[in-house]
Amino acid sequence: MSQIDPILGGATSQLVSVALDAAMARHAAIAANIANADTPGYHPMMARFDQLVEELQGRVTDRTQDAGIMRDAQRMQESLRSQPLVADPSAPQVELDMQMAELAKNTLQYQALLTAQGKLMSLAELAIGEGRM
Amino acid sequence: MIDPVSAIGVPLEAVESAAPSQIAQAPTTDFATWLAQQVEDVNSKVAQADLQVRQLAVGENTNIHEVMISLEKARLSMELVVQVRNKVLDAYQNMMQMQV
Amino acid sequence: MDISSIFDISAAGMNLERQRLEVSALNLANANTTRGADGLPFTPLQVVVRPGAKSFDAVLTALNGGAVGIGDSGWGGGAGGAGSGPVGEVQAADVPPRQVYEPGHPDADANGFVSYPGVNPVSEMVHLIAVTRAYEANVRVFNAGRSMAMKALEIGSGR
Numbered sequence: 001m002s003q004i005d006p007i008l009g010g011a012t013s014q015l016v017s018v019a020l021d022a023a024m025a026r027h028a029a030i031a032a033n034i035a036n037a038d039t040p041g042y043h044p045m046m047a048r049f050d051q052l053v054e055e056l057q058g059r060v061t062d063r064t065q066d067a068g069i070m071r072d073a074q075r076m077q078e079s080l081r082s083q084p085l086v087a088d089p090s091a092p093q094v095e096l097d098m099q100m101a102e103l104a105k106n107t108l109q110y111q112a113l114l115t116a117q118g119k120l121m122s123l124a125e126l127a128i129g130e131g132r133m
Numbered sequence: 134m135i136d137p138v139s140a141i142g143v144p145l146e147a148v149e150s151a152a153p154s155q156i157a158q159a160p161t162t163d164f165a166t167w168l169a170q171q172v173e174d175v176n177s178k179v180a181q182a183d184l185q186v187r188q189l190a191v192g193e194n195t196n197i198h199e200v201m202i203s204l205e206k207a208r209l210s211m212e213l214v215v216q217v218r219n220k221v222l223d224a225y226q227n228m229m230q231m232q233v
Numbered sequence: 234m235d236i237s238s239i240f241d242i243s244a245a246g247m248n249l250e251r252q253r254l255e256v257s258a259l260n261l262a263n264a265n266t267t268r269g270a271d272g273l274p275f276t277p278l279q280v281v282v283r284p285g286a287k288s289f290d291a292v293l294t295a296l297n298g299g300a301v302g303i304g305d306s307g308w309g310g311g312a313g314g315a316g317s318g319p320v321g322e323v324q325a326a327d328v329p330p331r332q333v334y335e336p337g338h339p340d341a342d343a344n345g346f347v348s349y350p351g352v353n354p355v356s357e358m359v360h361l362i363a364v365t366r367a368y369e370a371n372v373r374v375f376n377a378g379r380s381m382a383m384k385a386l387e388i389g390s391g392r
Contacts, residue, residue, distance in 0.1 A: 012187050019190035053191050060187040097251055101244030101375065105237055108382050112197045115386045116186045119204040123179060126211050130219065195237050198385035205389035 011066040011073070015056070016117045018073045022049035023110040025084040030103050032085070037094045046088035048080055171214050178207040236382050243375040249321045250368040253280045256323060257357050257364065264352040267340040274340075275350040279326040282319050326351075 025047035036042040056072065059065050091098070162170075182203040188194040256278045266275035328351035336345035 012183050012190075015187050015190040019192075056191045057193045060191055060193065061184050095248055095251075097247035098244050101240050101247070104375070104379050105240050108197075108236070108379065109192075109195075111383070112200070112386055113186075113190060115390075116189060116200055116204060119201075119208065119389070120183065120186055123182075123204075123208055123211055126208070126215060130215065197236060197382050198388065201385055201388035208389065 011060070011063075011069045012120065013117070014070045014073045015060060016113055018049075018077050019053065019113055020110065021077055021080075022047060022053050023106055023113070025049050025080070026102070026106045027110075029085050029088075030099050030106065033094050033099050034096065034103075037096055037099075042094065044088045044091040044094050045085045046091075047084055048086045049076070049084065168214070168217065171210070171217070175207070175210040175214050178203070178210045182207040236378065239378045240375060243371050243378065245319060246371040247368060247375075249280070249282065249319045250364050250371065252321045252323070253364045254361065254368075256280050257360050260350075260352045261354060261357050263350060264354060265349060267338070267347055267349060274330055274348045275352075276325045277328050277350055277352045278323050280321040281324050282321050328352075 026049070029045045029047050033044045053076070056069065059069060182200070185194065185200045185203050189197070189200050194200075260277045263269075263275040269275050330348040330351050332346045333349055334345055335341055335347045338347045341347050
């Protein structure tokens with residue numbers, strides 16, 4: 001099956017890995033914001049990943065760009081590990097309800113990605129294991 | 134009492150017309166062609182599910198149920214092809230073991 | 234229609250209700266403030282709701298498969314990006330002050346009347362009840378949306 005190679009080690013796994021890292025960074029930002037909700041002079045933080053990951057949108061469905069996408073995703077992952085959080089320009093102060101909503105959205109995104117990736121891997125497992133598992 | 138009988142027959146007709154079309158293709162082409170078609174089908178379903186997972190990762194299409202359904206469709210297609218292949222191999226082995 | 238815009242709408246609704254709560258709390262706390270920082274009696278505030286920056290047509294088109302232009306894009310947007318949720322502005326309420334005859338009060342005018350802010354505690358309390366219920370309703374909508382999405386994750390896992 002010619003599509004197994006892209007599934008097993010290609011751009012999709014890299015993208016999901018970057019997206020999971022982004023979700024963890026976002027969680028850290030939300031946790032910091034909620035913990036510092038009453039701290040005077042605290043500016044809400046956000047994950048720097050978000051702007052970069054959005055740059056990948058529109059390119060991911062084109063398989064001919066896979067090599068480029070993989071390089072960009074890997075670069076993003078490495079360069080953002082050192083400084084994942086920045087100040088959020090759109091929020092002047094911490095709004096607790098919005099943070100809770102972001103938390104729920106983020107958790108859902110994380111779980112959805114994990115489940116989807118797991119299912120994709122089990123497809124390959126099915127082909128390898130000859131269905132006799 | 135013709136009317137009540139034909140009233141019972143109506144739901145049965147509805148079920149027959151809703152039979153899945155992929156399986157109904159089998160009798161019209163030979164087995165090899167059908168199997169090749171199914172493998173192509175699995176390829177395309179898996180590829181589509183793969184692309185949708187990518188879109189979910191970058192936040193392009195956050196329809197979670199759509200992604201899950203595509204993955205499930207791909208899995209079912211794959212299972213069908215794998216099981217058919219297993220049965221064919223079993224049948225072949227059975228035949229090879231026959232004492233002539 | 235993506236799930237994150239549903240969350241954004243509920244989040245904006247919760248935010249609005251919290252704004253209303255803050256304004257009500259401020260009004261009640263200052264019900265007897267005859268002289269504020271600017272020398273004038275406290276002006277009761279109210280939250281005026283605008284339905285959001287976009288027209289209904291634009292929102293519906295976006296939800297039905299147009300570009301995702303509702304504030305943020307997919308998952309990556311900031312917390313304040315709900316263009317289709319309600320947006321509240323805090324404005325001064327046009328309520329005349331209560332005049333009370335207290336000639337010995339330092340803020341009494343020439344006729345001995347003191348101007349107290351026109352805050353009606355009863356209506357503020359009723360307002361609080363409405364705000365609480367609206368907040369709870371938004372939370373319920375949010376939780377319903379979240380459990381629907383979680384159930385969607387279970388597609389195909391009941392083997």
